[in-house]
Amino acid sequence: MPKTLELPLSEAAVRALHVGDEVLLTGTLVTGRDAAHKYLHSVAHDARFDEMVRGRLLYHCGPVVKKEADGSWRVVAAGPTTSIREEPYEADTIEAYGIRGVIGKGGMGPKTLAALQKHGAVYLHAIGGLAAVLGQCVTRVLGVYKLEELGPPEAMWHLEVKDFPAVVTMDAHGASLHAQMEADSAAAARRLMENNPHRA
Amino acid sequence: MDPQPLVPPLVELLRHTSCGLAKDVLEALAAARDREEAGSRPHNTFALMLENVRRAREASVPVCQDTGTLIFYVDYGPEVSPFEVEDAIQQAVREATRLSYLRPNTVDSVSGKSLSDNVGLGSPHIHLHPQRSPGFRVRLMMKGGGCENVGAQYALPDSRLGADRDLDGVRRCIIDAVHKAQGFGCAPGTVGVCIGGDRVIGYTESKEQLFRPLQDRNPDAGLDALEQELTTSLNGLGIGPMGWGGKTTILGVKIGQRARVPASFFVSISYMCWAYRKGELRREGDRWLLDGEPLQPAPPQRSSLPLRVAS
Structure with missing residues (x-):
C-alpha cells in the first residue's frame, strides 16, 4: 500500500523514506524545469520562490494549462519531464531553498544524490507520459510565477495536488535505483552484444 | 484548392x-502488462499507462x-x-x-x-x-523531447562498441542506444533505425520507420530477423517501464536503410516513448x-x- 504524504514534509518524514516506497502526495508544490533552474541559478536568492517551495516539493513539469473565461487557470495535462537536465543546478537549489524533494522522471546523478543525503531530501519518480491522470490530481492552481518571462511550460506553477502517485527512487540514505539499474543493464547489454545469434 | x-x-x-494512442500500441502495452505479475510495480505501471490513455481519450x-x-x-x-x-x-x-x-x-x-x-x-x-x-x-x-533526447547517431566503425560496418555492428549500436536510454525516454520505447544515408537522411528515415505498425514484418529477411530477435532479446536488459525494472524494455524495433557514400556508415536511431x-x-x-x-x-x-x- 502506498504511504500518504502530506506537504510540507519534515526532515524526519523524508529520512524515513527508502528507495522503492510508493507514495501518494497531498498538499502544495511548485513546478520548475529548465528555464526556472537556470534563472534560479542566476540570482542570489528569490524570495517568492522560497516562500512557495520551502519544506515542500519541486516538480519537474511543464503543464498544459487553459485560461478560463473568468481569468482562472485550469491544468489540463501535467506529467513529469526528464530530470537529468537539471543535474548541474539541483544540489544548489535544494540547499538554497530548503526543498524536501524533487518529483520528476528518469532519476538524477551523483551530485543530486549527495545533496539529498546531506540536506534530507528525496527524489520521487512519477510516471512519464501520465499527463491526463496526473493532471487530474491537481486540485487547484494557486498562482503562477514568471509566466510572461518564461512562457507557460517553463513558468513556476504553484499547484495544490491530491493523492499524486510517485515512487521513491533516490533516498536520503545515498541509495539510487537508477545507479543500480544502469550498472545491471550495462552488464546485460555487454553480454547481449557478444552473444549474436545471427553471426555464423 | x-x-x-x-x-x-x-x-x-x-x-x-x-x-490517445493507436490500437497497435495499446495492444502492445496491454500485452506487456499481462506479462508482469499482478500487483507488481511494473504491472501497476502499465495498468496506469493504459488508464491514462483511457482518460485522455474520454476527456x-x-x-x-x-x-x-x-x-x-x-x-x-x-x-x-x-x-x-x-x-x-x-x-x-x-x-x-x-x-x-x-x-x-x-x-x-x-x-x-x-x-x-x-x-x-x-x-x-x-x-x-x-x-x-x-x-x-x-x-x-x-x-x-525526452525520447528525442535519447536518440543517437553512430559512425561505424566504432572501436568502443566493437562495431564494424556490418549488421553485427548495427546490432551493437541498437543495444548500446537502448541501454543508454535507460528510463529517460519513457520506456518501454520503440526504436526506429536507419542504416546509411547522410546524417539528415538517416534520422529522417529512422523516424519514418516509426510509422510502421508494431506487428508488421520487414520485407528484407536479414533485417526482419534482426528486428524479431532484438524485440525479444532487448527485454533481457531488464530496464522495464520508466526504468524501474521489468520484463518489457522495448515494444518494437524497426530498421530501414538508405544508400550511403563509401566514406560514411551511419546508424541513426530514433527512440519513441511508450506514449x-x-x-x-x-x-x-x-x-x-x-x-x-x-x-x-x-x-x-x-x-x-x-x-x-x-x-
Whole structure:
C-alpha cells in the first residue's frame, strides 16, 4: 500500500523514506524545469520562490494549462519531464531553498544524490507520459510565477495536488535505483552484444 | 484548392493523435502488462499507462503534456497544392493549440521566447512527398523531447562498441542506444533505425520507420530477423517501464536503410516513448479516413474535468 504524504514534509518524514516506497502526495508544490533552474541559478536568492517551495516539493513539469473565461487557470495535462537536465543546478537549489524533494522522471546523478543525503531530501519518480491522470490530481492552481518571462511550460506553477502517485527512487540514505539499474543493464547489454545469434 | 476545407480534418488529426494512442500500441502495452505479475510495480505501471490513455481519450486531453515536435509527412497527388497544404497545417496547429490539444511547445531558440501558437521557424515540420497519381495522405508524429533526447547517431566503425560496418555492428549500436536510454525516454520505447544515408537522411528515415505498425514484418529477411530477435532479446536488459525494472524494455524495433557514400556508415536511431503518438489522415473520394475509420462530422467535445480551480 502506498504511504500518504502530506506537504510540507519534515526532515524526519523524508529520512524515513527508502528507495522503492510508493507514495501518494497531498498538499502544495511548485513546478520548475529548465528555464526556472537556470534563472534560479542566476540570482542570489528569490524570495517568492522560497516562500512557495520551502519544506515542500519541486516538480519537474511543464503543464498544459487553459485560461478560463473568468481569468482562472485550469491544468489540463501535467506529467513529469526528464530530470537529468537539471543535474548541474539541483544540489544548489535544494540547499538554497530548503526543498524536501524533487518529483520528476528518469532519476538524477551523483551530485543530486549527495545533496539529498546531506540536506534530507528525496527524489520521487512519477510516471512519464501520465499527463491526463496526473493532471487530474491537481486540485487547484494557486498562482503562477514568471509566466510572461518564461512562457507557460517553463513558468513556476504553484499547484495544490491530491493523492499524486510517485515512487521513491533516490533516498536520503545515498541509495539510487537508477545507479543500480544502469550498472545491471550495462552488464546485460555487454553480454547481449557478444552473444549474436545471427553471426555464423 | 482552398486551404480552408482541409483545416477541420487536420485539427481532428491533431486532437485524435494527441489525446490517445493507436490500437497497435495499446495492444502492445496491454500485452506487456499481462506479462508482469499482478500487483507488481511494473504491472501497476502499465495498468496506469493504459488508464491514462483511457482518460485522455474520454476527456480529449493530451496523453502527455509534452505534445512534442510536430512532424507531418504528406503524400499528395497533382490535384493538391503543397502551398495550401502548408497553410492548412499551420492553421490547424494554431487552432489545436488554442483548444489546448497542444501545449505551446515551441521556443525561439535564440531569444528563448515561447511561441504561443506553435508556429515558428521549422515548426511544424512538414515533409512533402509528391506522387504522380491523385491522392492525399497526411501522417503525423508527435515526438516528445525526452525520447528525442535519447536518440543517437553512430559512425561505424566504432572501436568502443566493437562495431564494424556490418549488421553485427548495427546490432551493437541498437543495444548500446537502448541501454543508454535507460528510463529517460519513457520506456518501454520503440526504436526506429536507419542504416546509411547522410546524417539528415538517416534520422529522417529512422523516424519514418516509426510509422510502421508494431506487428508488421520487414520485407528484407536479414533485417526482419534482426528486428524479431532484438524485440525479444532487448527485454533481457531488464530496464522495464520508466526504468524501474521489468520484463518489457522495448515494444518494437524497426530498421530501414538508405544508400550511403563509401566514406560514411551511419546508424541513426530514433527512440519513441511508450506514449507513442502517431496518426494518419487520408482522403478517399469525398470522404476522410482517420486511422482507417471514417472521420466523424463533429468531433467529440472535451468533457469538463472534475477540477476545482482558483484564479
